[in-house]
Amino acid sequence: MLTITVDLKIPGLRRLQAILDSQAYPPVIVQAVKEGAKIFRTWLYDRFEMLSAGGADEHGVGWEPLAASTLKGKKSNRGILRDTDTLIDALDPEGGAPGSRETIDGMSFEVGYGGGAIHPGGITINQLAQLHQFGTTKMPARTLVVEPPPHILHEITKVYGRAWRKFAKELINP
Numbered sequence: 001m002l003t004i005t006v007d008l009k010i011p012g013l014r015r016l017q018a019i020l021d022s023q024a025y026p027p028v029i030v031q032a033v034k035e036g037a038k039i040f041r042t043w044l045y046d047r048f049e050m051l052s053a054g055g056a057d058e059h060g061v062g063w064e065p066l067a068a069s070t071l072k073g074k075k076s077n078r079g080i081l082r083d084t085d086t087l088i089d090a091l092d093p094e095g096g097a098p099g100s101r102e103t104i105d106g107m108s109f110e111v112g113y114g115g116g117a118i119h120p121g122g123i124t125i126n127q128l129a130q131l132h133q134f135g136t137t138k139m140p141a142r143t144l145v146v147e148p149p150p151h152i153l154h155e156i157t158k159v160y161g162r163a164w165r166k167f168a169k170e171l172i173n174p
Contacts (some may be wrong), residue, residue, distance in 0.1 A: 002129045003101050003112030004145045006040060008157055025106060028170070032163030036156040037102055037109035042093040043152050044111065048144065049088065052079035058149050064140040080142065086119050087129060087144065099125025107160070112145040 025033075047057060056062040063080050074083065081087050090099035090113055101114030113129035121128065135141030148156070 001101055001112065001114035001126050002133055002145055003103075003110045003114060004147065005108055005110045006036070006148060006153075006156070007108040008036075008153065008160060026167055026170075028163050028167050029107075030104065032159050033104050033107060033109055035159050037104065037111050038093050038095075039156050039159065040109070040148050040152060041091060041095065041102070041111050043148065044145065045088065045091040045093055047146075048081075048091055049079075051142070052082050052088070054079070057146075063142040081132060084120055086125055087113075087132070090125055090129070091144075099129070101126075 051057065051063045054062065054065070066074070066080055076083060078085075086099060089097040091111075092100065095102050098117035099113050099115060099119070101110065101112050103110040113126045115124070115126060117125050119125045119128045123131075129144055131139065132142045133144050
């Protein structure tokens with residue numbers, strides 16, 4: 001599987017987190033983690049769209065253009081890795097597409113590619129994603145799953161913070 005785990009540490013809440021780690025997280029916290037995963041998945045999806053169209057990421061880095069021999073065999077001109085849209089669909093912010101993976105574990109989430117769904121080319125979508133992520137001797141790497149940038153981590157942290165504040169208020173005023 002090709003995924004990335006995002007585990008945010010919120011200062012000042014370690015003791016409460018330790019208490020909660022021994023129990024199930026309250027629904028408001030679970031929902032916040034799911035929302036954080038959706039924020040990150042949305043960013044990965046938008047990044048894929050931008051890089052596929054020849055754009056660059058926050059660091060000014062883009063995907064290597066397709067080779068002339070590859071361009072000759074393309075069915076459409078929709079962008080890099082967009083013939084079937086299988087790889088981008090697996091990153092859809094709503095989740096659940098074949099080949100997508102999302103796991104929630106406490107305050108962490110994991111999003112990316114996984115499972116056994118088969119790509120039209122005959123290998124699993126996860127295997128195809130890994131081939132593109134790391135490249136081969138004949139194919140350049142085109143990163144699909146990367147660490148979230150600081151502004152996305154900040155957005156997720158704000159969601160977590162609101163949820164923790166709501167939970168704290170519920171503890172004080174049940």
